[in-house]
Amino acid sequence: MSRSHSMSMGEGVPSLSYLQTMYWAVVGTAIGCGTLVKIYDKALYRQRMSAASGSQLYPARPKAALPCTMATIYAVVREVSYASYPLGAFYKRLPWMSTPRLPQTSPTLGRALMVIAELVLVLALCFYKLDPDDQWQWEDIGYRTGYIATAQLPLVVLLAGKRNIIAWFTGTSYERLNWLHRWVSRILFLTVTIHMGFWFSSWARYDYIKVKLTTEPTTQRGFAAWCILLWIVLSSLAPARRWNYELFVIQHIISFVGFFAAVYLHLPEELKVWVWIPIGFFLFDRLFRAGATLFINISLLSKTSKLVTSKATFEPLSGDTTRITIANPRLKWEAGQHVFLTCHALAPLQAHPFTIASIPADGKLEFLIKSKSGSTKRFFHHAESSHGLPQTSHSKSHERSVILEGPYGRIRPLRQFDSVFLIAGSSGATFTVPLMRDIVSNWMVQAQGRVNTSNRSVSAFQGAATRFIRFVWIIKSRSQYAWFASQLETIRANVDQMKDACYEVEVEMSIYITCDEVLEAADASSGRQEVLKGKDPYASKQTSLGPIGSKGDQQESRRSSIDVIKGEKTGVISINSISSSAQIQTSAATSCGPNGVCCCTQTVEDEAQAVESGGQCNCQCGVDSIGTINKQAVPIQSVDQGEVPPRATAEEEKIKPLHKPEIVMVAGRPQPRKLILETLEQALGESAVVVCGPHGLVDDVRRSVVALSDDRAVHKGTDAQGIYLHAESFDY
Numbered sequence: 001m002s003r004s005h006s007m008s009m010g011e012g013v014p015s016l017s018y019l020q021t022m023y024w025a026v027v028g029t030a031i032g033c034g035t036l037v038k039i040y041d042k043a044l045y046r047q048r049m050s051a052a053s054g055s056q057l058y059p060a061r062p063k064a065a066l067p068c069t070m071a072t073i074y075a076v077v078r079e080v081s082y083a084s085y086p087l088g089a090f091y092k093r094l095p096w097m098s099t100p101r102l103p104q105t106s107p108t109l110g111r112a113l114m115v116i117a118e119l120v121l122v123l124a125l126c127f128y129k130l131d132p133d134d135q136w137q138w139e140d141i142g143y144r145t146g147y148i149a150t151a152q153l154p155l156v157v158l159l160a161g162k163r164n165i166i167a168w169f170t171g172t173s174y175e176r177l178n179w180l181h182r183w184v185s186r187i188l189f190l191t192v193t194i195h196m197g198f199w200f201s202s203w204a205r206y207d208y209i210k211v212k213l214t215t216e217p218t219t220q221r222g223f224a225a226w227c228i229l230l231w232i233v234l235s236s237l238a239p240a241r242r243w244n245y246e247l248f249v250i251q252h253i254i255s256f257v258g259f260f261a262a263v264y265l266h267l268p269e270e271l272k273v274w275v276w277i278p279i280g281f282f283l284f285d286r287l288f289r290a291g292a293t294l295f296i297n298i299s300l301l302s303k304t305s306k307l308v309t310s311k312a313t314f315e316p317l318s319g320d321t322t323r324i325t326i327a328n329p330r331l332k333w334e335a336g337q338h339v340f341l342t343c344h345a346l347a348p349l350q351a352h353p354f355t356i357a358s359i360p361a362d363g364k365l366e367f368l369i370k371s372k373s374g375s376t377k378r379f380f381h382h383a384e385s386s387h388g389l390p391q392t393s394h395s396k397s398h399e400r401s402v403i404l405e406g407p408y409g410r411i412r413p414l415r416q417f418d419s420v421f422l423i424a425g426s427s428g429a430t431f432t433v434p435l436m437r438d439i440v441s442n443w444m445v446q447a448q449g450r451v452n453t454s455n456r457s458v459s460a461f462q463g464a465a466t467r468f469i470r471f472v473w474i475i476k477s478r479s480q481y482a483w484f485a486s487q488l489e490t491i492r493a494n495v496d497q498m499k500d501a502c503y504e505v506e507v508e509m510s511i512y513i514t515c516d517e518v519l520e521a522a523d524a525s526s527g528r529q530e531v532l533k534g535k536d537p538y539a540s541k542q543t544s545l546g547p548i549g550s551k552g553d554q555q556e557s558r559r560s561s562i563d564v565i566k567g568e569k570t571g572v573i574s575i576n577s578i579s580s581s582a583q584i585q586t587s588a589a590t591s592c593g594p595n596g597v598c599c600c601t602q603t604v605e606d607e608a609q610a611v612e613s614g615g616q617c618n619c620q621c622g623v624d625s626i627g628t629i630n631k632q633a634v635p636i637q638s639v640d641q642g643e644v645p646p647r648a649t650a651e652e653e654k655i656k657p658l659h660k661p662e663i664v665m666v667a668g669r670p671q672p673r674k675l676i677l678e679t680l681e682q683a684l685g686e687s688a689v690v691v692c693g694p695h696g697l698v699d700d701v702r703r704s705v706v707a708l709s710d711d712r713a714v715h716k717g718t719d720a721q722g723i724y725l726h727a728e729s730f731d732y
Contacts, residue, residue: 013129016144020151020274026121027155031169038171040070041412048416052465059465060418060685061721071686071722072715081110082706082725084699105699115183122148122187126194138202145195150267150274152188153260157278159184161285162408173410175353182236189233196226218266225262228255246350246374293405296330308401312343314383318479320371321427322379324354324402329365331404335438336431339406341367346382346400347375356407357430357484359437365404368430368483411690411726415439415464418685418721421676423472423701425693426480431728432471432692433484436507439466440491443498443505470679471509472670474693478513481665488663510607510664510675604668607675672697673704680708686721692728702727 014022044067051059062071085106106112126145130137158164159181162174203209212219232255234240241248264275299309309330315323324341331339333356340351352375358366371380386398414420414435422432442464475481488509495507672691680687691701705725712720 016147019125019128019144020147023121023125023148023151030117031166034166034170034172038169041171045413045416048465058418058684060416062686062715068715075709075715075722078723078725079706079709081108081113082702083109084703084706086699086703104696105703108702111179114180115187118184119187119190122152122191126191132198135202135205138198142195142198142202145191145198147271149188149191149195150263150271152184152191153263153274154278154281156181156185156188157281161281163285163288164281171410173408175408185229185236186233189229192226192229196222221262221266225259225266228259228262231255232259289405293403296405297403308403310402310404311399312402313399314379314386316380316383316387317368317483319477320380321480321483322367322369322371322376322383323483324365324367324369324379326365326402326404328363329404331365331407333360333365333407335359335434336411337407337409339365339404339408342403342405343375343379343400344403346378350375351403351405352376353408355409355430357434359434359441361441368427370427411435412688412724414688414690415442415466417466417688417724419468419470419679419683419687420466421470421472421679421687421689423474423670423672423675423689423691423693423697425474425697426476428692428697428728429473429484430692432473432690433487435690436469436471437487437491439464439469440494440507443503444494447498447501447503465685467505467684468679468682469507470675471507472512472672472675473510474512474514474670474697476513476515478665481511492663508664509662510666510670512604512666512668512670514667514669602668603671604666605671605674607664607666607670672701673708676701676704677708680712680720680723683721686724688724688726690726690728695729698727698729701725 047067048059062068087104087106125148127141130141130144132138132141158166159177164174164177167174167177200209203212213223232252235248235251235255260275260279264272267275297308297310299307310326312324312326315325317323333339336355338353338355341354342349342351354367354369356365357368358364369376369379371377382398382400415438420436420439422436424432443466446464473484491507492509495505498505676689679689689701689705691698702725705723709723712718714720714722
């Protein structure tokens with residue numbers, strides 16, 4: 001490309017530099033709209049917290065004209081952007097495509113519209129006032145597509161960085177932009193292919209392609225850049241990333257360097273600035289992250305001999321899970337965030353993202369890491385070896401130096417919502433439990449900071465507008481409950497204190513167990529009690545959760561169902577969406593796992609009724625599998641997070657009112673739609689729905705939110721309040 005970037009291609013045809021400017025004008029406008037949304041969300045949060053501190057009723061409900069208008073706009077945009085289409089019916093028409101590895105749901109409409117908008121913008125700029133059928137304009141199209149391709153380079157790199165300007169302006173995080181980075185890169189590849197195609201078509205008229213590729217350095221470098229970009233696009237597809245993520249990262253960086261080197265040598269001098277700009281963004285991201293990592297992990301002024309400040313202990317848990325604990329970290333974080341953790345002693349030169357399972361009030365970082373392969377498997381083996389055999393589980397773990405990078409991840413503060421619905425599958429609770437604990441800890445700050453116990457409002461930014469939390473956790477085995485047994489018990493005890501002090505708050509917790517070795521007919525009574533005790537074979541101490549109680553009435557409604565399937569090789573829970581009307585009918589032989597393990601396939605239609613009636617696990621090898629962890633009385637003093645409250649005496653238990661929250665355990669699968677509807681129907685303001693788990697669960701919850709928002713006509717002339725959805729899924 002040797003044509004001057006300021007040269008016009010004819011009368012009325014914009015110059016090449018003008019088209020590059022127009023591209024970034026549109027991209028900048030989109031980023032500006034995201035920034036305005038972020039500013040409005042922050043202003044809304046401050047307004048709600050101010051309303052809560054001012055003793056206003058229903059602080060999460062819009063009242064003025066502007067908030068009501070914005071709430072309606074938000075409701076419409078959310079319904080459109082969250083919408084997706086199940087692909088099961090499509091796969092049935094093409095049996096050769098029917099495989100569990102293929103996505104079971106289409107991308108959301110919001111993502112699809114963003115990609116289409118970028119594609120339309122690029123193609124419009126490439127062909128504006130040019131005729132691709134006119135062979136005398138093929139070189140002009142070749143020039144223009146090359147210029148438009150170079151203009152896309154900064155956006156591709158910006159979206160790839162973990163510390164990038166777009167995420168900062170729009171109030172999001174890198175992992176929620178990474179999908180867009182991949183699609184913008186694919187559109188860049190399409191643009192470069194069009195650029196090369198029209199040049200080849202022009203040369204083909206004179207049989208000149210081979211001559212250009214063998215004799216002209218500019219053409220050779222451009223073709224090399226196209227080949228490298230093709231490799232980058234293909235190697236970035238999901239199967240390649242999941243096959244070996246560490247190898248993917250290494251080759252991706254090497255390919256990135258090779259691509260930019262080839263592009264730099266291919267471009268004329270006036271366009272090389274478009275290479276230096278993304279290189280600057282890349283270096284800023286790397287240097288900023290390196291500086292922050294050194295500050296967090298390296299202590300040059302320490303009087304001790306320890307250069308690395310982060311020391312971690314490794315503890316094996318049931319379900320091939322490792323608990324990693326770092327005491328007194330220098331890292332500052334919020335609930336729901338994650339960090340990249342590196343332990344060179346066990347897994348050299350590997351850094352993986354792990355959700356922080358603790359909150360800042362704990363004074364420590366905790367991670368619950370499922371053992372799969374690579375570094376996670378090494379962590380678990382080290383934890384087992386340092387603890388010895390299960391009978392010597394009281395031995396102390398050996399500490400290892402670790403490097404932390406982060407924290408990353410952003411979510412709108414949940415304390416601004418009237419009601420919060422949290423649902424997680426398996427280790428997804430490492431995301432939802434800290435969010436719930438954060439709200440409850442702010443309730444405790446509220447209770448201790450007010451003299452008038454009849455007023456549930458709090459000082460600005462110290463309390464919450466939230467009054468109701470619904471927590472649902474889907475696990476395969478009762479032993480996994482021990483991961484968070486003490487934290488959930490503490491939440492229950494703290495809510496007891498709030499309600500005893502006349503605060504109008506409520507927390508409902510349900511644990512759905514889908515496959516468990518103790519749910520078998522051999523020993524009904526002992527098995528049921530073991531479920532409720534939440535014992536872990538590796539735990540250094542056991543948590544007794546009290547006798548079985550009962551759960552109060554709940555409203556009835558429809559919901560979508562989820563199918564929990566055990567992976568044959570890894571044992572990981574995979575939750576795939578199915579029709580709510582298609583109840584799975586399986587025999588005892590197919591429903592029971594090895595050694596009589598009960599794998600419940602039933603969908604719990606009514607949780608309250610199932611608890612009251614003592615429902616059966618429908619695999620027919622199970623027993624009475626419904627239970628409720630009974631309430632315990634707690635003293636008036638605050639209960640520290642992570643500490644299990646003392647059991648009340650029989651006399652104290654008799655005097656206690658029967659309004660205590662309970663932890664309900666149910667054998668089977670939940671229907672997210674009904675559970676979400678129950679939360680929405682009692683909401684007095686905007687609600688938040690947070691889901692973390694496998695793709696099937698996330699897709700089911702997302703479609704349920706869209707359907708409920710549409711069915712209830714949220715902010716469309718009805719009293720139904722808005723629904724904010726935050727979804728996290730297991731993926732690279």
